[in-house]
Amino acid sequence: MPLAAAGWLLAGYHWLLYKGFIPKGMQPCGKGASCADVKLELAGFITIPLLSFAAFSVILLLLVAAHRKFKP
Template sequence: MLAWTVALASFLGAMFFSEVMDLEPCVLCWYQRIAMFPLVLILGIGAYGQDRSCLRYALPLAAAGWLLAGYHWLLYKGVIPKDLQPCGKGASCADVKLEIAGFITIPLLSLTAFSLILLLLVAAHRKFQQ
């Protein structure tokens, strides 16, 4: 249920940034959304039905999203050169669009959300293995 809450908050945050604040998502943001949005349904259905098998579907999505978010954050921070960004048209993946408190960025929020979801899913998996 906690992993679903994080996924739902991430979904709502992404919608707020793009629809209310009118921030255009970059290519990496779209890929991360592709990994995050189904987690809202998968984890919600799994939590409602007390179905452990949802972990089998949620873990790979969360892991893929975490890798994308990590790459995006490193690109955003300048650790990965801007030449290696997958963005060609539209918004740049390396541009600073929003910064809260001087260091909290959209890629950092995404990386944090995927990290929390992964930790919670691994903990749930271990609990069910006992």
């Protein structure tokens, strides 16, 4: 569960970076291509960071559900 939580936090940060909620001064992008540029959008709003965030959210929900079900 700690690894899934860390992945969820990183995916959330990357999604916020893509959406422009992180100011330019706080972006870790260096020289070259920006890590905040949107490269692929499906249906106008689905990006790769959003898919990653959703996947980690599902993983965490399933882990919490399994922990509660099998708790002695």
